[in-house]
Amino acid sequence: MNRFAGRLAGCFTAAALVLGTLSPSFAQDKVAATVAEKADAAKPAGSGVTDFVLDNGMQVVVIPDHRAPIVTHMVWYKIGSADEPPGKSGIAHFFEHLMFKGTKNHKPGEFGAKVAENGGSENAFTSYDYTAFFQTVAPDVLGTMMAYEADRMRNLILTDDVIGPERDVVLEERRMRVETSPEALLDEEVDATLFQNHPYRIPVIGWMHEMEKLNREDAVAFYNRYYAPNNAILVVAGDVDADTVRRLAESTYGKIPRGPDLPPRVRPSEPEQNTARTVTLKDDRVTVPSFSRAWVVPSYTTAEKGEAEALDLLSEILGGGVRSRLYQQLIVKSGVASSAGAYYEGGRLDSTSFSLYGAPRGEATLQTVEAAVDAELQRIREQGVTREELQKAKTRFVRSMIFARDNQAGMANIYGSNLATGGTIADIEQWPDRIEAVTPDQVQAVAVKYLVPERSVTGYLLPKEGASN
Amino acid sequence: MNRLSLTAGARSALFLPIAALLALATPASAEVAIQEVKSDSGVTAWLVEDYTLPLITINFAFGGGSTQDPAGKEGLATLMSGLFDEGAGDLDSDTFQSRLDDAGAEMRFSAGQDTISGSMRMLANERREAFDLLALAVNKPRFDAEPVARIKAQLVSSVASRSRDPDQVAQVRWSEAVFPDHPYARQDDGTELSLNGITPDDLRAAHQAMFARSNLKVSVVGAIDAETLKQELNHLFGALPQDANLKSVAKVEPRLAQQIEVGYDLPQTSIRLAYPGIPRDDPQSIAAYLMNYILGGGDFSSRLYNEVREKRGLAYGINSGMMNQKYADALVIGTATRSDRASETLGIIRDVVRQLAEQGPTQQELADAKKYVLGAYAINNLDSSSAIASTLLQMQIFDMGIDYMQRRVKMIDDVTLDDVKSVAKRLLSAEPAVMIVGPPLSTEKQG
Numbered sequence: 001m002n003r004f005a006g007r008l009a010g011c012f013t014a015a016a017l018v019l020g021t022l023s024p025s026f027a028q029d030k031v032a033a034t035v036a037e038k039a040d041a042a043k044p045a046g047s048g049v050t051d052f053v054l055d056n057g058m059q060v061v062v063i064p065d066h067r068a069p070i071v072t073h074m075v076w077y078k079i080g081s082a083d084e085p086p087g088k089s090g091i092a093h094f095f096e097h098l099m100f101k102g103t104k105n106h107k108p109g110e111f112g113a114k115v116a117e118n119g120g121s122e123n124a125f126t127s128y129d130y131t132a133f134f135q136t137v138a139p140d141v142l143g144t145m146m147a148y149e150a151d152r153m154r155n156l157i158l159t160d161d162v163i164g165p166e167r168d169v170v171l172e173e174r175r176m177r178v179e180t181s182p183e184a185l186l187d188e189e190v191d192a193t194l195f196q197n198h199p200y201r202i203p204v205i206g207w208m209h210e211m212e213k214l215n216r217e218d219a220v221a222f223y224n225r226y227y228a229p230n231n232a233i234l235v236v237a238g239d240v241d242a243d244t245v246r247r248l249a250e251s252t253y254g255k256i257p258r259g260p261d262l263p264p265r266v267r268p269s270e271p272e273q274n275t276a277r278t279v280t281l282k283d284d285r286v287t288v289p290s291f292s293r294a295w296v297v298p299s300y301t302t303a304e305k306g307e308a309e310a311l312d313l314l315s316e317i318l319g320g321g322v323r324s325r326l327y328q329q330l331i332v333k334s335g336v337a338s339s340a341g342a343y344y345e346g347g348r349l350d351s352t353s354f355s356l357y358g359a360p361r362g363e364a365t366l367q368t369v370e371a372a373v374d375a376e377l378q379r380i381r382e383q384g385v386t387r388e389e390l391q392k393a394k395t396r397f398v399r400s401m402i403f404a405r406d407n408q409a410g411m412a413n414i415y416g417s418n419l420a421t422g423g424t425i426a427d428i429e430q431w432p433d434r435i436e437a438v439t440p441d442q443v444q445a446v447a448v449k450y451l452v453p454e455r456s457v458t459g460y461l462l463p464k465e466g467a468s469n
Numbered sequence: 470m471n472r473l474s475l476t477a478g479a480r481s482a483l484f485l486p487i488a489a490l491l492a493l494a495t496p497a498s499a500e501v502a503i504q505e506v507k508s509d510s511g512v513t514a515w516l517v518e519d520y521t522l523p524l525i526t527i528n529f530a531f532g533g534g535s536t537q538d539p540a541g542k543e544g545l546a547t548l549m550s551g552l553f554d555e556g557a558g559d560l561d562s563d564t565f566q567s568r569l570d571d572a573g574a575e576m577r578f579s580a581g582q583d584t585i586s587g588s589m590r591m592l593a594n595e596r597r598e599a600f601d602l603l604a605l606a607v608n609k610p611r612f613d614a615e616p617v618a619r620i621k622a623q624l625v626s627s628v629a630s631r632s633r634d635p636d637q638v639a640q641v642r643w644s645e646a647v648f649p650d651h652p653y654a655r656q657d658d659g660t661e662l663s664l665n666g667i668t669p670d671d672l673r674a675a676h677q678a679m680f681a682r683s684n685l686k687v688s689v690v691g692a693i694d695a696e697t698l699k700q701e702l703n704h705l706f707g708a709l710p711q712d713a714n715l716k717s718v719a720k721v722e723p724r725l726a727q728q729i730e731v732g733y734d735l736p737q738t739s740i741r742l743a744y745p746g747i748p749r750d751d752p753q754s755i756a757a758y759l760m761n762y763i764l765g766g767g768d769f770s771s772r773l774y775n776e777v778r779e780k781r782g783l784a785y786g787i788n789s790g791m792m793n794q795k796y797a798d799a800l801v802i803g804t805a806t807r808s809d810r811a812s813e814t815l816g817i818i819r820d821v822v823r824q825l826a827e828q829g830p831t832q833q834e835l836a837d838a839k840k841y842v843l844g845a846y847a848i849n850n851l852d853s854s855s856a857i858a859s860t861l862l863q864m865q866i867f868d869m870g871i872d873y874m875q876r877r878v879k880m881i882d883d884v885t886l887d888d889v890k891s892v893a894k895r896l897l898s899a900e901p902a903v904m905i906v907g908p909p910l911s912t913e914k915q916g
Contacts, residue, residue, distance in 0.1 A: 067521050068851045100769065109779075112769035117837065119844020121768065136848050168782025175737040176785050176805050180635075288630035322554075323570050332562075335619060338626035359630070361622045392570060399573045402592060405522055407853045 049415070050242040051425050054249060056258040057230030061415050061425070062245045063237035065408045071238030072409045073145045074134040075153075076416040078233070079226040081206070082128040082199040082267055082350070088222075090206015093126040094170050094214050095222050099133060100124075101162045103155040108162070111148040120145075128200055129349040130420035136409060139239045146234075146252040153227050154256055163216050171212065174205050182283035182461060189279045190459040194294050194353060197268045228259020233419050237412040267350055270296055273455040280460040288338070289366040290359035292459045293373070297450045299348040301422040308346050309434050310442040311354060311450070315344035316393040317385050317443065318376065319356060323392070325380075326358070330372050336364040340373060349421045354451065366460070377451055384444035398432045501851060503861065503871055506695045510707030514687035515861045515871065516698055519854070523593040525691035527603075528858040529706075530586035530866060532684035536652040536718045536796070537675065542667050544659020546580035548617075548624055549672050553578045553587070555616035557605035562616045565602065574599035576606065582657060583795040584866065585679060590855065593692040596701075604705045610676060612669040625661050639731045639739065639906040646729045647743055647902055651721045653797060681713035682706060688861035690854040723799045726900040730909070738811035738907030739803070742818065745896050746791060746798025749867050755880050756888040757800075757896060758791055762838045763830045763889075764822070764897075765789030765802055770837075772821050777804060783814045793867075800896055812910040815903070826897035829890030839881055846874070 051061045081092045102108035115122045120137035135145045178184040188203050195201035205211070234253060236245050273296065300308040319326040319342025330337035340358035356377065358369040404410055418428050504516045535546040554569060554576055556562040569576060574591040576599075587607070591599035631637040641656060648654040659667075685706060689698055723743050747757045758766075765773035765788050777787045787804035802822075806814040830838075850860040864873055 067519060068847060070848055070852050109770065113837070116767060116770055116841045117844070119841050119846065119848055121845070121848060123768075136852070138844065138847070165780065165782030169778055169785055172737065172783070172805070172807060173785035175807065179736045180805075285633045285635065286630075287632050288626055322566060331623070332619065335622070338623050359626065361626055395573065396570070399592065402523065403575070403590065406524060406526075406590075406855065409852070 049425065052242075052246065054229065054254045056254065056256060058249070058253050058256075059233045059419065060245065060249055061233065061235045061419065062240070062242040063235070063408070063411050063415060064239075064241060065237060065405075065411070066239050069138055069239050070136060070408065071139045071142050071236060071240050072134060072136045072412045073142055073149070074132055074235045074237075074412050074416055075149055076130050076132045076233040076235065076420045077226060078129075078231050078265070078420050079131055080127050080129040080349075081202065081204040083226075083265060084199070084202075087210060088214065088218055089202045090170065090174075090211040091214055091218050091222050092131055093205055094167065094211065095219055096124050096126045096131050096133075097166050097170055098158060098162065098219055098223075099152055099156065101166070102157050103151050104157060105151050105155055106148065111152065114141075114144060114148060126204055128204060130417065132416060132420075134409070134412070142236070142240060142244075143248045143252070146248050150252040150256060153229065153232070153253070156223060158216055158219050158223065160216055163219060167211070167214060170205070171208070174208060174211065177205065178203070179208075182281055182285055185283075186279065186281040186459050186461050189281070190292065190294060190457055191353075193277050193279050194296060194457040196271060196273065198270050198350060199267055200348070200350065200352070225260070226262070229253055229256050230258045231262055233416060235412045235416045235419075237408040237415075265349060270351060276454050276456050276458070278458045278460065280462060282462045282464045284464045286461055286463045288359055289460065289462045290339075290357065291366060291370055291461070292355050292357040293370075294353045294355040294457050294459070295451050295455070296351050297344070297354040297446075299350065299352040299421070300346045300418075300427075301349050302351050306434065306438060306442055307446055309431075309438050310446045311344050312346055312397070313390060313393050313435070313438055314380070314385075314443050314447055315342045315354065316396065317389050318342045318380060320393070320396075325376050325389075326356070326373060329376055330358065330369065331361070334372065335361060336372055337361055337369045340369065347417055347421055366462075370458075374453065377447065377453075380444060381447045381451065385440050387440055390438070390440050390443060394435050394438070397435050401432065501857060501874070504695050505871060506689075506698050506702065508699050508702035508707060510682065510703050511711075512682055512685065512687065512702040512706045514689050514698060514702055515865060516688075516693070516695060517690045517857055517861070518692075518694060519690060520692045522854070523692055524590065524854060525593055525596060525599075525689065525693050526588070526590045526854040526858045527687065527689045528586065528588045528855075528862045529685060529687040530584040530862055531679050531681070532584055532713065532795075532866075533679035533715055534581045534583045534585055535655070535657040536582050537679060537716055538652070538655070538659070539671075541663060542659075542671055543655050543663040544624060544628075544657070545667050545671060545675055546585055547658050548621055548664065548667060549610075549675055550578040550580040550585060551620040551624065552612060552616060552672065553606040553610055555620060556611035556613050557602075558609040558611075560605065561611070562613065565605070568598065569602055572598040572602065574602065576603060578606075580657065582653060586862070588855075588858070596693070600701050600705060607680065607705060608708055610672075612672040612676075614669060617669050617672065621664055621667065624658060625664050628656075628658050628661060628664070635731065635733045635735065635906055636739070639741075639904060642729055642731055643741065643904050646727060646904075647723045647799075648721055648797065649724060651796075652718055653721060653794070677710075678714040681710045683711055684713040684715070685709070686862055686865040688858045688865065690858045690861075718796050721797045723797060723902065725902045727902050729902065729904040731904065731906040732909060733907055735907045736808060737805050738808045738905060738910075739805045740811065740815055740818070740906075741904045742802040742822075743902040744800040744802075744822070745899050746793065746800050747892070747896065748798050749793050749869075753888065753892045753895070754791075755877075756884045756892045759835060759838045759842060759881070759884055760825070760830065760889045760893050760896070761789055761791050761800060762842060763834045764825055766791075767838075767841065772825065773802065773804075773818065776817050776821050777806075777814060781817070783807070783810055783817070787818075808907050809911070811905065811907060815905075815910070822897050822901075825893050827894075829886065829893050832886055835884075835886055835889055839884070843878060843881055846877075 048064045053059050084091050115135050118137050118141045120135050122135040124133040192201045297311055298307055326340040330340045337358045338361035342356050344354045345352045356373050358373050360366050360369045501517050506516050507513045538545040556565055572595045574589055576589045578587045589603050645654045747754050765771045773787045777783050784804045784806045789802040792799045792801055851857050
């Protein structure tokens, strides 16, 4: 990381993974950050989280927070871009946009007007493994929100009149997020190289040439297959109790018939990887070169016992912040880097990515930074981590969950994203214990096992030759 | 970043400053009990006591910021904001950061154009150590040579990395064109040249000039009582000088009626327009806020959103916002659209603005806007300790009064359709400043 990293156009972190329906950095921001960053906090003791299942299969989670008269209402569908049919990239995100159109019972814009009338905020976002819709409102209109949200689960009217302009909107969204950003373009190509077979190789927003062809038939088929109560999770956080939520949910979502049973979410899996690959983008807009190195590693869902927690702690120790090894060694001590860090994307349904990144400072070259990052990784692979630094990393993680409770939308995201990627409430509750149980040997072991230089993908973002620095 | 800025489709830069300021108040539900706490040394804080979670959040701001950077030393305030956890008192950088980490407190400083602000969030049982470290950072930052050189290099690298980014280039052009010869025209982060000219003594002088009790505002939320806070306020801020030593900065009217073209061969064109703004203490400011909501402030419902995105699919995001700073005000509209239809989009925006200027909104639009603005206050401003602390700080910075939340409901209710028509005419009849970032516009469809 760089102290001014927020100002850097892109740092190889998982920026554009979660796409919102609205402009990028408004309501979505605080939510997306929590979702993408750590899909792994835990239920603090005594917080009173309850869950139950409606007769039609819809799962319900209630997270009480009575500090302010505000409630966050979210519906998560267990459908993301990695579930899309071949050739239809972008349909999951495009469909998320279409959910804001009219239904058999409500004119286009009526739901939004109802939210606004109450001073509420709303948005939606799509990722590889899930799609979620939410409103934050006063508790007395929670039932109204549920009625509208339940209505659009099954009653959307999809005509070519609404499909055409909205497809243009998502094409503009792709131009804004990707086509105009060298960092985003490179990130897409790195992912497409890292994942050789798994659909995580395809961007959530879709490839331009396939997005342009998405049509009404695609949308209707997608809707009928995936938008049903038995494929959805209701998460309500805020100034409300479980009995009220149950009553409201039964009289809205509970009236919707169960949809067809969906097969298990089995996606094409990664073959054995045996090569070190590089992807290079030279762009006129780039002045300071940078690199990232990524590996396919297990996620919290796929990992063997303790491995995901160890990868999370490895990421924190190696490159999680100003006390991390990369920051201390490359930025403070040798001073060769202006930024450096690590990122583990643990909250995915299938095997995911772990990456390291860095950029040079002053006269240092990118090669120097890359070698220094490699050296720090190698040091952990050979000598492991100390008991003390591991304990500090654990303390930071466990403490972050207390801070997380200050934000009800953030808590809703933690529960929703975990449950939508195969986790359980118990997994969330027990996360601090599992973190505490990780040993220094386990951290070294995952570094040795997964972060093998000979089977990585390195992305280089370089200035165009001849361009002055 | 220049606060009066709007990048493609991003509404945070445009929207956050006002959301916290004008979107205040909802009926009954916005009640938070604010206590005014004054220390023996005369430092005042607004406190909301809440023991639900074992957390304490403190936010504070010193008037000043990057507008105080000496000519040729642009970036000074920003650089300073990166150095408060890099050594203070008898603790060097490493020791300070290690103790902060052990205490588990999150400490942040940032420089704006008009303030330098800080915040800390801590577990209540770590209060002693956390506040001790914060007191050192505020009163005795060391600005040692090594961290200064290192953080400066990071900032230089950050500035350099953006120097060929079209959005950044456009931002520089915009600031210079709209606020010529004013500190707002300068880049907050400075340039490689200006940053390299900044010495530890410059930092010490700026700290000495800006960190005083008279230009300080403080808000606190969480598990702490008024009596304890009194003592802590003394500890944190009581030893600072009474008065700040700030250069005076002139009020400035944005220069409108100009077209700024930043040519790039891009598949998407960014469009930004500036109209006259309205100061927060102007009697028409609430009417202007409601007018802006109707024009382009609403999430899924504004006139601009309907015409540009919903009906025609020309853009992913389009917003307008009332920008209020200490020395300037403006109404800014921004969007990004496919380059081959940029003139069409600009024409539509101009038409929407013209129509609102000439005819004003409908009674229904005004009623809807009022409902939204009344209800949104608690949701946007009170949904976490951090949000409450930040709201209370903004209320103090803009001198809105501790009873503002109660008064505002009536202020909104009292706005009439004629008030909004009048302010629409006042602001939107002007010829705007227009910036186009992308390929040159085709001319046939521009309105």
